Amino acid sequence: MRVIAFIGLGTMGAPMAANLVKAGFDVVGYNRSRPAVENLVAAGGRAASSVAEAVASAEVAVTMLPDSPDVEAVALGPDGLLAHLPAGALYVDMSSINPAVAVALAAAGAQRDVEVLDAPVSGGEPGARSASLSIMVGGTAEAFARAEPLFAALGTTIVHVGPAGAGQTVKAANQLLVGGHLALLAEAILLLEAAGVAPEGALRVLAGGLAGSTVLDRKSGAMLARSFAPSFRADLHAKDLRIVADLARRSSLVLPTVSTAAQLMNAVVARGNGDLDHAAVLTVVELLSGREPTP
Template identity: 60%
Template sequence: MRIGFIGLGIMGGPMAANLVKAGHAVTGHNRSRAAVQRLVAAGGGAASTVADAVRDADVIITMLPDSPDVEQVALGEILPAAQPDALYIDMSTVRPQTSVAVAHTFAARGIRTLDAPVSGGEQGAIDATLSIMVGGSPEAFGRARPVLDALGTTIEHVGPDGAGQTVKAANQLVVAGTIELVAEAIVLLDATGVDVEAGLRVLGGGLAGNRIIDRRAESMLARRYEPGFRVDLHHKDLGIGLEVARDAGVVVPLGAVVAQLMAAVRARGDGALDHTALLKLVEALSGRTR
């Protein structure tokens, strides 16, 4: 397929490259020209504007930071330039209401849409092993499946417009809570003088096992916080999760606490670090700052 890909950052860049590997003709646009050149080096094409990237595309994908970015790009730049029979897939993490509003506006032009946020982090994007939660019509999902199969291994249609974003909000609550508990376990083990690495291996092999221990324990123990997923973005996502819960009349007390802890990491000036920097906050609260 001819694919226009907007947003070639930490996640979007490797995702676009994997679409090229799968045989699709991908034209990318990004504010940073270096990101576009990396796609060109991987076999994709470059576009100087959003309109140039999407004008001849069968499928249009966006991977952008926040709801206002999606609204501006989708409604202001993609919609006027897209073909009437194009399929628009937003893989950003945004408010469910944003996805619904965009879908309704595009539908008035006869353009089908999907909201398809992802989970799996940078490594999942590189390895094409993302989990993809998709909202929209079953027909649009069927049409998108060959594209999504090149990006992930767990791909589920979870409901109508906005449903993908609702599932992603729940995902982000679980991920942040898990990081926080792993961080607390590391500080506890370290403070009591046990072998922390061995302790985490035991935890990872039992009922406490989780992907954070499997994938991030090494970098957390080394106190490396190069961003795979920035605190700033997870802070935004947790805000979406709390908003969704409030609108649904659901109480998420632990989610609210971890959202406040993520906000505290950001307030300390660590918003650009990886979200595993929750460990830095636990250490500071415990008087064990390194």
């Protein structure tokens, strides 16, 4: 497994593709915006001018795209990835999409003798850059074994969680947990500030107890500083929470926190701040409390 086609060189995809180059893979990149492809070439990769060109001689194709329709548009159809990827190759979708779409992609791949894995990630841009992502993988055990060298170049926690679609289901659960933590962290910060307690020290001691979490460690600084440069955009998290809500509905589950987290994240997007980091949920909580949000 030496030649990897990587499609989608955005905030997450660009550093992931660069890490594959560093690991010794021959990476052929394609992205709708040309500067991203040129950056990969500067890092030692190769450029393709189309999806078909990128995958034509690849042993593995990887997609890292924003949403289910984007993945379907790239993977399916006469000009799509599956139509041009050689038989016997492996297709690894690392986007965060609806599990039902992941199952459909696996079925479409099987018709063309292409094994498909859904392998969404957690860790945001910092994890993508440091190759320390958590990778949750759905698909066959055989395909997972084939992809392990690729995953090892991108992450540190790599788990085969079940059949096709299982990776995306685990990612949905991840996004529910993160969304809930972000909302609670925002409320805790406002509670501390309103009571006149210095939040920096308070959050430091909270992080050392049962309330501690990766979300608190990584996002409290941005919230306290009201600095929301995106490592994971709010509009993408809002999309992921819609997937969670859809899964809950299909399973006839009552998950009230899904609704709360989704409404708060949707409000960030509705205010025109979808391109900010998802920690900007603090601004909505401020607004609900009658305080002037920043931004």
